[in-house]
Structure formats: C-alpha cells, structure tokens
Amino acid sequence: MKIGILTSGGDCPGLNAVIRGAVLKGVRIHDDEFVGIRNGWRGLVDGDFMALDRHSVRGLSKQGGTILGSSRTNPFEGEHGGPENIQKRLDAQGIDAIIAIGGEGTLAAAQRLTDAGIKIVGVPKTIDNDLAATDYSFGFDTAVEIATEAIDRLRTTAESHGRCMVIEVMGRHVGWIALHSGMAGGAHAILIPEQPQTIEQICEWVEHVRDRGRAPVIVVSEGFLLAGMEEAHSHKGLDAFNRPRLGGIGELIAPMIEERTGIESRATVLGHTQRGGAPSAYDRVLATRLGMAAIDAIQAEQWGSMVSLKGTEIEIVSIKEATGGLKTVPQDRYDEAAVLFG
Amino acid sequence: MKIGILTSGGDCPGLNAVIRGAVLKGVRIHDDEFVGIRNGWRGLVDGDFMALDRHSVRGLSKQGGTILGSSRTNPFEGEHGGPENIQKRLDAQGIDAIIAIGGEGTLAAAQRLTDAGIKIVGVPKTIDNDLAATDYSFGFDTAVEIATEAIDRLRTTAESHGRCMVIEVMGRHVGWIALHSGMAGGAHAILIPEQPQTIEQICEWVEHVRDRGRAPVIVVSEGFLLAGMEEAHSHKGLDAFNRPRLGGIGELIAPMIEERTGIESRATVLGHTQRGGAPSAYDRVLATRLGMAAIDAIQAEQWGSMVSLKGTEIEIVSIKEATGGLKTVPQDRYDEAAVLFG
C-alpha cells in the first residue's frame, strides 16, 4: 500500500516518533510505501507532498517537532478543500490511505472524510491529555516533566525570598498538566478549569502555607477561572486584536494574592517550552507504539478508527465513539490532589 | 490510628514520595499518627523507630532514596524475628498498622504476617516492573528515562566512530527496562531474559545495521542469556582472582561481537545510576497516589491488601492474588519491538 501521513495542529513531543513507528513497521512488515503530506491538511488540500522513506525517519524517535510540518488548516474549507478534491489529490499521488495525527478537530475531520469514502486512520494528539478515548496521549508526559522541573526551580527561589510563586501551565479546557505537575512538584494549590475557586479560597491556602513557615507554590492551568470574577476575566482575556491574551490568568492572580495577603507574589508563564523539544522516554515508547498500531489498523482496513492506550495495551477504537467528549479531571482525582493543598 | 511505615529492599526513585503521600493523607484527613521503622524489617525486628510527622516529609516528593533507610532483612529470621516478637514491638510503640513498601519478598512476608494477625498493607516496589499486580510500579519510569538518556549519549559516539555499543541495563528476570529504553533510544537489538538469542542472531542484526551505514546500538538486560552458551555464562562470573565479575553479560557479548563481525564494540554497564536520584514526574505522581491509597486501605481495614495501578486508577487488591507470578515481557510486546531491530 501507499500511505500518506500528516501531522496537524499544535506542536507535541512525539510526533516524529509516531511517524517513525508507522514508516518502519509499514516498510519492514508490509512492504508499504509512504508519502509525507506537508503542513497538516493544507498539504493535502494543496497537493504539497514530500518523500518519506525509511532513511527519512532515522533517529527521529527522540527529535521534537514534526518533520512534516503542521498547520491548523481545515480540510473542508477553501476552494480546494472537501472530500472530492482531496480524493483527486490522493489519486494523483496513488495514495491508498492516510494516517492523520492530530487533536479533536483533526479526528472529527478524519471522521467526516471517512464518511465521504476516504480511507483514514487517526492517531490522537493532545498535549493537554483531553481526549476521552485514550488513557494518556503522547506529549503529555513530557509537558508534565518540563512543568515539574520548572516548579522545582521556582520553589527554591520562593523559599529563599519568602515569596508566593504562581506558575501558569498549559490546559485551556482541562487541568491534567496542572494536576500532575502540581502533585509532582508539591504545589500548595492546583487551580484548574474544572474547579473554579474564589480568590478568597486561594488566599486562604496561601496564608495557611505562610503560617506554617513555608513559601506558597501555586500551579494554575491557563484556562482556570476565578469564581465570581467573570468581569475580571472578560477584561483580561482580550488583547488589541480581540484575541485571548497570552499569559493571562497567572499574571491576573499573582498581584491579587500579593494585595490581599501582603505576601510578595510572582507569576511565571511556562508557555511554549512545554510543547517543544525532545520527548520523554515514556512519550517515545507510547508514540512509537501508536504509530505502529496505526499500520495494523490500516491492514485491518478499519477506516475511521483511531489508535489509543488502554492500561498498557494499544487498542483500535472507532473515532466516532471515541471522540466528542472532553476528558476532564474527574472530581475524585481533584479531591485526591486537594488533600495536599494548603 | 498510629501507623508504622517501612521501606525494604533495593533503592527505587519514589520511595520518599510514597511516604509523604501516606503521611500527609493520614495526618490531614484521619488525624493519624506515624512512626518511621528504620531500615526495613530490621527496624521492626530490632525496635529501631524514628519520628515521622508532617514536618519530616516536607519536600520529599522529589527526593531520591528513602529517609527511613532500607535493608534486605527477612522478618521471619533471627532471634527477634517472627510474628510474635514483631507484635510485641508494635504493641510497645502503640502501632496499630503497618505500611510495608517493598518487592515480591516484602509482600510475601507481609502476607505471612497478615496471616499471623498483624495488620499490614503493602505498596509494591520494583524498579524492574516485574510485579504482575500493577500496570507499572514507581521507579520504573525513572530508570527507563535514565537508561534512555545514556543510550542517546552513547549513540553519538557509536556513530562518530563506527562502533557497536552494547548497553547493559537492569532487569535480572524480566526485560521491561531494556524493552522500553531500547524502543525509546532506537536500539537495533533488545536482548531480554525472556528471549534468549544466539550470538549468531545478534551478529546478524549488528551486520545488517552496519551494512546500512549505521552504528549498531544494543540494549541488554543484565539477566539475558545467550542461547546455546550456558558454558560461557557459568564461566563469565569469575575473574582472575576467582571473584564474581561485575558487569556480566554486556562485557561478555561486546568482545564476541567484535571478534565475529570485525566491528569495534564497547560495553557500558549503567548499574546503580538507574535506581538512585530524583524520580521523574510520572513516578512522583504514581508514588504519591499509591501512598495516599495505602491510607484508604488501612481505613477500610483491608489487611493483607496492596495498592496497585490499573489503567489510570489506583486500586486495592489482595496481596495473595496479586503476587506469585513474575510479570514477564509478553511475546507480543517483544515482537512489536523486534520490528525495529536490525
């Protein structure tokens, strides 16, 4: 078979390992051929392809980013988008099937294209770990590790100077990165989108920590909302271009804490460092296995399926059933972490 | 309740995080008191205890080793061992229940003591990830990460000098560390106890890699056996002074490869670096959750139980049912990795 691969959406450590896993398995076991589709769906819509053989994937398991490039293009938009045009592109290249590596939007698009008769298999990609169909997604472990290292570093400064440190991590809609890095880093409060808190509650935790003679460390997801302060959010959130402002919540909270508690407070926004660079060993193994399993799904002609992690096994599930709901942090996981607060 | 905690057997990153999780949950939620039992079962047998309060566990989630010390003492041996003597020690201290953190041997002892009426809950600890009752055990992720970093480093030297690098990792009876670090590091062969191979097969992989213009990287578990060379193994253990040789299998294989293929070959034995030092974020989260769950098991009076990871959840299982079989690398996981060999 001739298989096209594309990577879509934001960066995520492990994308290259997925590509390598798929290519090595396909070439060695099934004598497949591969074509790289550049810059996500855009390359498919525009017919922008690149050679992708066994040599191209050499040494890729540890390399961050994606050699295929990425974009946020929607394959149904634009003059050249849509299933018919895409099928023409595939036919012109002799591509039999596509492996689409991407998040919720990409998987939804993959489902629609499958419904239109295009042969696609998905690999879930979300740094935020917010896809319900998989226990963990590659990139998440690396992001948590990077955030934890930053928390470790910021803690020593907090303690030397008697300061409160507010560390903003990724997580627009779900709090998994904050939950795990906060637990790993020994945070005194973890603020996540699923659990709005009042500034009063936060200050109570902060003062409790200070009263025990320690320096408060707070980890906050970028998507956390202060309870009862929708007003503050509505202002803070927009920049001159009417887009959500970078930084945001951490920089909003830190001065509030300082003002109310008198404890010098500083915000640090970890930003893109969480999603670039070499993947952790965990993510390399997971991504490699997912890439290899995508070939199994193609062999089994399970179009519209995606690969996922369940326990220690890689399974093939239906995109339709697997997506649709955001995997939020459940109450019991938050309660478990909250035992360590304050 | 007054709870004693002990750590037994070899070092493992995350031991301190288990202790911290248990103490913080017990103190904060159930008003429990804690006593540290020094140096594993030896402290229990000898009555060697230490204070263990909330302050003692400060900052422990990221700290390697165990503040309680460890040993390989068997609680049933010696003049002061056995359930009756141990119960006296516990009574003298007013200890109601014990959390025993250790491997197969510790869990088996915990079961026997439970059968004798002592109230114990176990937390599984194995750097090798060889306990069947848990998807993963804390410390394993850190060991894989350290081994993977070493493989990454050794690879550049291999390629600059056209050498074959043989990297010996931990794994006396099972090959999990080799399997995961080898996949993560892009090894060209992974040699594990579960899958004996002939030196001819290994050399075939090595030559195949060389013929593709690359430098072979081989990861081998310390417990790997060369098929058809039991003789070599029986000799390998002795040096010129008739003492057991350190290193072992890696140093046995490397010169054999060099002799048969003509490719300059070097062995590196990672040794104890794999089991010391700060745990990865993954292991900190897992260990903290296990420690907290051990308190739940005590609250539920599930004596003779242990905590374990199933998928993303921490469960409480019976030690009796959970132990007994070594969790070896199954054939399908080896086959999956073998696609990447050569």
Add this chain to the structure above:
Amino acid sequence: MKIGILTSGGDCPGLNAVIRGAVLKGVRIHDDEFVGIRNGWRGLVDGDFMALDRHSVRGLSKQGGTILGSSRTNPFEGEHGGPENIQKRLDAQGIDAIIAIGGEGTLAAAQRLTDAGIKIVGVPKTIDNDLAATDYSFGFDTAVEIATEAIDRLRTTAESHGRCMVIEVMGRHVGWIALHSGMAGGAHAILIPEQPQTIEQICEWVEHVRDRGRAPVIVVSEGFLLAGMEEAHSHKGLDAFNRPRLGGIGELIAPMIEERTGIESRATVLGHTQRGGAPSAYDRVLATRLGMAAIDAIQAEQWGSMVSLKGTEIEIVSIKEATGGLKTVPQDRYDEAAVLFG
C-alpha cells in the same frame, strides 16, 4: 574566629554552595565558628541569627536557593541600620567578621561598612554576570544552561510550524545571558542592552532566515531597547489596569515582527526559572571555591576585599577597585556572535 554569613539580593544558583564551602573550610582548617544571618542585611540590622554548623551545610552544594534567606534591605537605612548599630549586633553575638554574599549593592555596602571599621569580606553574586571584578560569577552558567535548554525546545516548535520564536532571557543592563545562550542555542539574532537595534534590522534578519527555509529564533535580554522607539518602551509598561506589564520587551517585539514580516511570531519569557533550582556542576565548583577563598581572605584579615575568578584561579581583590563599573558585553564579543546572525 566567629564568622557571620549573609546572602543578599535576588536568588542565584550556588548561594548554598558558597555557604557550605566557607563553613567546611573554616570549621575544619581554622576551627572557626559560624552564625547564619537571616534574610540578608535585614537579619544583621534586626539581630535575626540562626545556628550554622557543619551539620547545617550537609548536602548543600547541589541545593538551589539559600538556607539563610535573602532580602533587598539596605543596611544603612532604618532606625536600626548603620555601622554603629550593626557593630552592636555583632558584639552581642560575638561575631568577629562577616562574609557578605551579594551583588553590586551589597558589595558597595560592604565597602562602606569596612570604611566604618566593620570586618567584612565579600563574595560577588550576580546571575547577569555584570560584575567587572570576576571573569564569571556563580549562577550565570546555570542560567545560560536553562535558557539554552528552553531555546532547544522552542526551536523544534518554530521549525514545525514555520514560526518566529522570540525568547526573553534575564539581563537588565548587560547581555551576557542572551549572548551565551543565544550562541549555544544557535539563535539567528541576539538582542542585548549594549546594542540597540531598529525593528527594521531585526525584521531583516528574520526574513533572511525565512528565505533560507528556516524558522527564526531570536534571543532578547529583558533590558534590550529598540533603537528609535523610546515611545514604545515608555508605553509598553502599562496594561489595561494601568499596572506594569510583565514580560516586556519580548512581548513587544514579537507582534511587531509578525506585523511587518507576516511570519507568525510568539514570545516566551523565561523569567524566574533561570535563577532557581540546582546549580550546574560548573557553578557548584566555582561557588565552593569562592566560599573557601573567603575564609582565606578573613584569615589574611583583608577587610574590604572580595574573592573573584581570574582564568582558572580564585583571587582576592579589593572591593573598591573591583566594583564601580558594569561589565558589559564588549564590541568584539558581540561582533563574534553576530557572524552567526540572520
């Protein structure tokens, strides 16, 4: 002798290693006693001391922060400040001499106190490496390493998405961290306070990189100024609530680049992660040696002196001669790096 030690000003990896080096050398070689002065000059002014013996410095060489705490208090201010009051505090504790670890301000204060008869020796501390009297100061190497790791990570995202990444590092008045991390990370432009540039020049570099098919990576010191845009800088400091904006120059430049070149651009502000956490091996060695040499200076009764690195040697120099001028990046070092721009 009885020696007091204080750490003053911002956090810097290696402070604890200086303390450990001084205490171990003093205790072991000269039978000195030590007293910790809490929170910089404030502890001296307020008489806030802590025990500091050999046991207190155990394991400190690798620990970030300072066990003594720090502050920005000026010893000449306040009701209890000034040489006379300080001398009283020292007499009350029986302290013979002080080791003051701090930056330009601390060293200037140490000089004034020396002039007033107080026995002080200084250890230079500046994460920015801006003190002329020493080749390098501890903490700088760690900061450069952390910034370089961040650049490595951000680069993969830049390349996968065809973006321009602007990374803001520390350096209020001098560009050493930007210069070294930018060279190490392969930046396409390094923007430092010593070398104002126009936005047009920056965009020229950016476009040149893009035209070669690569993703531009720009490292900028927090103190960099855009040539001909003083207006922008004076405004940049205020947000919608009229508070000083965090981030600053990186977040100012990135949208300018995007607007002028059409290349999607993102800013990341590394912030406090650069000055917390475990020191690099280089900084541990340097800090330990400086701490030990401070004891030599005290033994030699060289009051008003400080220890410094010259080549591979630690020397004792006069604070008066050593300070006063900021050590800026010289033109030839900037020109050397600029060969790699664009």
Add this chain to the structure above:
Amino acid sequence: MKIGILTSGGDCPGLNAVIRGAVLKGVRIHDDEFVGIRNGWRGLVDGDFMALDRHSVRGLSKQGGTILGSSRTNPFEGEHGGPENIQKRLDAQGIDAIIAIGGEGTLAAAQRLTDAGIKIVGVPKTIDNDLAATDYSFGFDTAVEIATEAIDRLRTTAESHGRCMVIEVMGRHVGWIALHSGMAGGAHAILIPEQPQTIEQICEWVEHVRDRGRAPVIVVSEGFLLAGMEEAHSHKGLDAFNRPRLGGIGELIAPMIEERTGIESRATVLGHTQRGGAPSAYDRVLATRLGMAAIDAIQAEQWGSMVSLKGTEIEIVSIKEATGGLKTVPQDRYDEAAVLFG
C-alpha cells in the same frame, strides 16, 4: 580559500560545534569553501572527503559526536601516509589549509606536517582537560556535568542503604574530571592519578564519614594508582581470557574497602556516557568560539598555531610552545578539594 576540516581521536561533546563555527565564519566573512575529511587523518591519507557547506552544519551546535567521523590513524604511518602523499591529496582537492581538531597526538602530527610545509591550524580536543595550552577544553564541562549527575543519583542510594559508593570517572593521566565532579557532587574522597594514596588512607576517610553517620561517596579517576600496590595493578588488567579487564580501578578498590571497613561497597564505572551526547551550553559556546577563531588563525596564516582559551578570551598560540606537557592537577587545587574530604 578552500579549507579541509578533520576530527581525530576519541569522541568529545562540542566537535560538531567547532565545525559549525568554522564553516559559518569562513563562508560568511571570507567566502571560504570547505571540505570535510572523513574519519580523522585516515580520510586525508586515503583521500576520503565529503561535502561541507553551510547547509551541512545546520543545527550542529547541540549535536554530539562528529559528522566527519573520527579515527586514531597516524598520518605518518602506512603506505599512503607522510607529508608528500598528504600534500598530493590536498592538491588534488584544491585544499589550501587544514583545521585539525584533536588531542596531543593530533597536534603533534599537525606540528610535524607544518614543519613539512603543509598549512595546518589546530583546535585542541581533550575530554580529560589535560592540554596545558588552554584553560579549559570543550567537552570537559559536559563530562563533569554528566559525572556530577551520576554522583547525585548514586548518593541517594548510598544514604538509603548505608553503603559506600565508588564512582569511576574518566582521566587516564590527569584527575580534572574527578576533581571537579567530586567537588560538585560533594564526594568524601577524590582519587586522582597525580596523587597516589594507600588503601589505608582511603579506608580512614571512609570510616570517618561512616562515623559521622553518613554514606561515603568516592570519586576515582580511571588512572588512579593505589600507593604500594603496583602488584595489584599489574594483575588487575587481565581477565580470565587474558584480555584487558573493563572497569579497572573502581572495581578493584570497592571490594578492598568493604573487606577492610565492613561497609558494603559498590563500584560504578561511568565509561563512555561521559563523552557522548549533546554538549552543555558552556561547551557549545567554547567550541563555537574556537571554531571561529581557527578561521582567524588561517586568515592570519599562522600555520602551526592552535586556538586556546585564556580567561574569557580565545587566543592563538603556537602548537610547539603550547603542547608537550600534560596539564596535571596542581598541588594547591588538590589541597583545596581535600579540605572537603572525610
């Protein structure tokens, strides 16, 4: 000009950064052309060349190993060696001058070839930091960092189990890696080739540490010799197959300590992990600057010169004057470290 570059001898982090620095400076400033000489002097003798343009050095500053390959070939040996044959190879390729990156042997060869009229400039390379002509050589800082991380990890196991850990680091003739990593890691004894010690002295340090309730950590250079035990050393080199034993001194000392002190002792040999993989930021900066300065030396037609670090400056010195003496650890640096022993 057309410039050939070769890398010779053992692996060393920063080789690629030297190549990149030289090529970028030569191409951009002087319009030089470059040719890669494969596998050290062997490529020159055999006429094995590779393209080396600006594109080839992309992203190399952080990459371990050498894209040119390396070997230990002596250019004066073999049928095709010697100045006349080499000059023919250079003429055939139109190469005007050579940059030779290597250790003592390479620099000596470069001098002899210079004397024979071949135009060569040297860049000193020694992971052991044993070249007198330069304050530090690239790769050394990375090796020290890796060794220090390993010591940090091994220490926690030592303390949890009350063991003595013996860590063998590189350093065949000089003890710089042991000295710096031992100081950084807080070792209780540092054993280097320049300072033979008796096993009795070592055991005295070990027992002193144990008596203070701590776990002894000993760092030993591979070239260290036990005073009064030449016999042991002469035997240690051979295993049961009469081949040189790997490991060596660490594995010799650990059981001796255990036998004499009763303290369980373990040896770990760090081996090749110290010289592979990504260079530290310090080494990237140093290596890049040395590579660029080599172009300056060529422009100045200073044949037979080499580039070196003096303080913070890169200087051009004569190979003849710069080499010849091993840079050993001086007595005062050893005494300084020894204050921290025991």
